[in-house]
Amino acid sequence: MLGMLFMVxxxxxxxxxxxxxxxxxxxxxxxxxxxxxxxxxxxxxGKILAVGDANTKIPSGAExxxxxxxxxxxxxxxxxxxxxxxxxxxxxxSLHPDVRILDAIDPRSxxxxxxxxGGITSANVMPGSGHLMSGQTVYLKLRKANTVEDxxxxxxxxxxxxGGIKMANGTNPIGSxxxxxxxxxxxxxxxxxxxxxxxxxxxxxxxxxxxxSKMPPRDLQMETLVQVLEGKRxxxxxxxxxxDILTAIRLSQEFGYKLVLHHVSEAYKVAEExxxxxxxxxxxxxxxFGGKLEAAEFSNISGAVLEEAGALVGFHTDDYITDxxxxxxxxxxGVREGMSREKALEAVTIANAIMMDIDxxxxxxxxxxxxxxxxLSGDPFSVYTLVQETWIExxxxxxxxxxxxxxxxxxxYEVFRGDVTTHHTDGDSK
Amino acid sequence: xxxxxxxxxxxxxxxxxxxxFAQIAVKAGKVYTSAGDPIENGVVLIKDGKIQQVGPQSSxxxxxxxxxxxxxxxxxxxxDAHSVVGLAGYLNQPHDQDQLETSSAIQxxxxxxxxxxxxxxxxxxxxxxxxxxxxxxHGPGALISGQTMIIKTSxxxxxxxxxxxAKMLAFTMGSMLDGNIKTPGTRSKGIAMLRQDLIKAQSYxxxxxxxxxxxxxxxxxxxxxxxxxxxxxxxxxxxxxxxxTAIRLQKEFGxxxxxxxxxxxxxxxxxxxxxxxxxxxxxxMMRAAGEAKNATMEMAAMLEEADIPxxxxxxxxxxxxxxxxxxxxxxxxxxxxLDYDVAINxxxxxxxxxxxxxxxxxxxxxxxxxxxxxxxxxxxEFLTQVTHVIIDGxxxx
Numbered sequence: 001m002l003g004m005l006f007m008v009x010x011x012x013x014x015x016x017x018x019x020x021x022x023x024x025x026x027x028x029x030x031x032x033x034x035x036x037x038x039x040x041x042x043x044x045x046g047k048i049l050a051v052g053d054a055n056t057k058i059p060s061g062a063e064x065x066x067x068x069x070x071x072x073x074x075x076x077x078x079x080x081x082x083x084x085x086x087x088x089x090x091x092x093x094s095l096h097p098d099v100r101i102l103d104a105i106d107p108r109s110x111x112x113x114x115x116x117x118g119g120i121t122s123a124n125v126m127p128g129s130g131h132l133m134s135g136q137t138v139y140l141k142l143r144k145a146n147t148v149e150d151x152x153x154x155x156x157x158x159x160x161x162x163g164g165i166k167m168a169n170g171t172n173p174i175g176s177x178x179x180x181x182x183x184x185x186x187x188x189x190x191x192x193x194x195x196x197x198x199x200x201x202x203x204x205x206x207x208x209x210x211x212x213s214k215m216p217p218r219d220l221q222m223e224t225l226v227q228v229l230e231g232k233r234x235x236x237x238x239x240x241x242x243x244d245i246l247t248a249i250r251l252s253q254e255f256g257y258k259l260v261l262h263h264v265s266e267a268y269k270v271a272e273e274x275x276x277x278x279x280x281x282x283x284x285x286x287x288x289f290g291g292k293l294e295a296a297e298f299s300n301i302s303g304a305v306l307e308e309a310g311a312l313v314g315f316h317t318d319d320y321i322t323d324x325x326x327x328x329x330x331x332x333x334g335v336r337e338g339m340s341r342e343k344a345l346e347a348v349t350i351a352n353a354i355m356m357d358i359d360x361x362x363x364x365x366x367x368x369x370x371x372x373x374x375x376l377s378g379d380p381f382s383v384y385t386l387v388q389e390t391w392i393e394x395x396x397x398x399x400x401x402x403x404x405x406x407x408x409x410x411x412x413y414e415v416f417r418g419d420v421t422t423h424h425t426d427g428d429s430k
Numbered sequence: 431x432x433x434x435x436x437x438x439x440x441x442x443x444x445x446x447x448x449x450x451f452a453q454i455a456v457k458a459g460k461v462y463t464s465a466g467d468p469i470e471n472g473v474v475l476i477k478d479g480k481i482q483q484v485g486p487q488s489s490x491x492x493x494x495x496x497x498x499x500x501x502x503x504x505x506x507x508x509x510d511a512h513s514v515v516g517l518a519g520y521l522n523q524p525h526d527q528d529q530l531e532t533s534s535a536i537q538x539x540x541x542x543x544x545x546x547x548x549x550x551x552x553x554x555x556x557x558x559x560x561x562x563x564x565x566x567x568h569g570p571g572a573l574i575s576g577q578t579m580i581i582k583t584s585x586x587x588x589x590x591x592x593x594x595x596a597k598m599l600a601f602t603m604g605s606m607l608d609g610n611i612k613t614p615g616t617r618s619k620g621i622a623m624l625r626q627d628l629i630k631a632q633s634y635x636x637x638x639x640x641x642x643x644x645x646x647x648x649x650x651x652x653x654x655x656x657x658x659x660x661x662x663x664x665x666x667x668x669x670x671x672x673x674x675t676a677i678r679l680q681k682e683f684g685x686x687x688x689x690x691x692x693x694x695x696x697x698x699x700x701x702x703x704x705x706x707x708x709x710x711x712x713x714x715m716m717r718a719a720g721e722a723k724n725a726t727m728e729m730a731a732m733l734e735e736a737d738i739p740x741x742x743x744x745x746x747x748x749x750x751x752x753x754x755x756x757x758x759x760x761x762x763x764x765x766x767x768l769d770y771d772v773a774i775n776x777x778x779x780x781x782x783x784x785x786x787x788x789x790x791x792x793x794x795x796x797x798x799x800x801x802x803x804x805x806x807x808x809x810x811e812f813l814t815q816v817t818h819v820i821i822d823g824x825x826x827x
Contacts, residue, residue, distance in 0.1 A: 290520025
């Protein structure tokens with residue numbers, strides 16, 4: 001574990017620039033404050049040194065980059081993606097808290113560059129929804145990397161936590177025969193049973209009071225779920241129907257774990273309940289309802305209704321359900337259906353960073369945060385606006401003016417070699 | 431008594447007809463007519479379901495009894511050049527999926543009119559986003575999956591608003607056949623099967639035109655109609671080599687054809703241009719996956735650059751979202767290089783021309799159907815709403 005940590009630290013140090021760089025002239029949307037016309041962003045060593053108006057002090061010797069006429073905002077954070085070619089639990093069980101998607105990620109996957117072309121700099125890459133628990137998710141910084149370790153966003157160094165855990169309810173994890181549940185109630189019972197077991201395991205650890213001889217034998221599933229019970233690992237719960245949403249909330253309250261609802265197709269029906277529970281929603285925008293029974297009453301108004309109810313709301317791509325390249329469009333479609341511009345922008349940046357516990361590092365342009373930002377050709381809500389450049393920790397990682405980069409935005413002959421997948425059917429169900 | 435009943439019915443019909451055709455004037459900051467330059471501060475007069483007059487507000491007098499609507503922008507009703515709505519329902523359950531019959535690979539006798547559900551929710555969804563006419567029917571997944579039709583999205587049943595009940599035959603080429611169809615197993619076997627059936631159809635047609643026609647065979651009837659040019663082959667195909675195969679088949683049998691999808695068209699633009707075929711370009715945001723892995727967001731712009739006629743389609747979606755929306759797809763094509771005014775034409779008059787319905791719809795010209803879409807801003811912008819849709823002079827809900 002120390003080795004892994006060392007690699008993470010060394011790679012981020014070697015990738016940062018020692019010299020300060022000042023980006024001048026852009027319309028800056030810091031998210032943490034009001035937009036700034038003709039603003040200045042100063043970065044150094046991969047971090048943000050200063051954000052402000054034209055009078056912002058620029059260190060002597062800093063490299064000046066004129067970005068007049070462009071819009072500069074934080075790199076986008078995607079709370080739910082299937083890029084990177086990973087997988088998750090198999091058909092031997094419906095409960096796989098021990099399975100880590102990080103053990104299956106291909107850091108060279110062209111899908112990462114596709115996501116960069118859409119301005120995404122951090123992503124929660126998840127196993128699918130064909131299981132009640134399909135495995136541990138991984139929070140990645142989309143740095144150019146040779147190893148997945150080079151991409152990890154470490155949530156909890158002490159406890160070796162690099163992501164959350166994926167859960168699902170509703171029809172996706174339901175199957176025709178065991179080990180899959182056959183009904184919704186059975187689904188909930190199976191999850192509760194495993195959490196009760198984890199509570200017992202947790203109690204044994206407490207009872208041991210540090211005495212190694214009294215500790216229960218190591219159990220990867222139990223260790224992970226104890227992290228969940230202790231609030232160190234967030235549950236990312238795929239859910240669509242209003243009653244399934246409430247079931248997800250009910251279980252989180254019974255066991256006291258931290259919950260983010262995902263997709264939440266019928267959030268607009270239970271927005272007050274979601275807000276009252278203090279639970280975050282990571283939602284998707286789609287060009288039509290339907291396609292599966294649970295999405296029959298899907299509506300893009302959920303963003304606006306959740307905002308109105310005062311709930312924390314963010315957007316995700318669920319790439320490939322929607323395309324990472326057009327992630328900003330999600331925010332625009334939210335505004336189209338009534339969200340405020342301010343909340344819609346937060347919903348692709350800081351709100352998502354909060355849901356992933358990485359808001360101390362990313363999601364807004366603030367002094368000391370990672371220098372992850374994007375340059376846009378115009379208003380983030382305009383169809384004509386394109387991502388021009390994507391920067392991570394002070395390094396330009398994607399540039400539309402570079403033809404080798406641009407093709408990941410447009411597509412074309414043999415640009416994308418891997419096959420896209422949602423893992424929605426990994427569990428042998430639909 | 432019977433006569434009285436009929437008379438009463440006639441009165442009701444007359445009353446309804448009169449009642450539903452309100453005379454309408456639509457004033458807009460910009461009117462795209464798809465028949466010449468857009469008109470600044472224009473007005474569209476609608477009378478009895480038809481376009482009465484279009485011109486600048488300064489020169490067109492609005493009669494006092496006309497209901498006046500205002501919009502930032504107005505376009506002709508949008509024409510979705512290829513969809514499966516009405517056959518592939520939004521629930522995506524076996525009972526509402528009628529776009530593909532998998533019992534055999536070649537079934538040109540399957541009529542779209544026998545399966546179209548005019549009240550399907552996705553039809554209404556497309557209508558609410560400006561689509562007034564849709565070319566829909568059998569989907570991709572079989573060598574010939576069946577027929578297509580053209581209908582107004584206002585229709586409440588397949589007995590009304592049909593512009594063409596049997597327009598095209600839906601072909602699929604490449605390796606995109608549904609897994610439930612066991613034969614053919616390869617590309618070349620599929621083409622051999624098509625050629626064999628078309629050769630049979632040639633003989634059938636010869637007999638049909640003779641004094642002693644053979645017994646009617648519904649499949650052969652459809653293929654004979656194709657050979658006579660009464661049907662057009664709509665060939666869904668993505669790989670460049672398969673596009674060339676489609677053109678080769680067309681040359682051998684001489685039927686009218688539209689190339690559909692064509693993710694790799696940019697590799698064979700000269701050949702497509704030379705073939706004289708029009709294209710239903712894949713949705714701009716179509717997933718770059720499977721046979722369409724090499725798709726590009728710039729395809730529409732490249733087709734325009736190559737001067738190949740094309741139109742936009744919502745296409746077929748097997749999962750979520752269940753349909754795409756041509757207004758959004760055209761908008762994204764503009765973001766990726768397609769000329770703005772050209773995009774408006776592709777959504778309207780150019781689609782109408784490819785579908786041979788431009789005498790009725792596709793532009794705001796006197797005498798054509800009053801299919802008009804009102805927007806509160808630039809139609810392509812994410813934040814712009816379609817405020818009203820008018821079909822045959824009627825304001826839609």
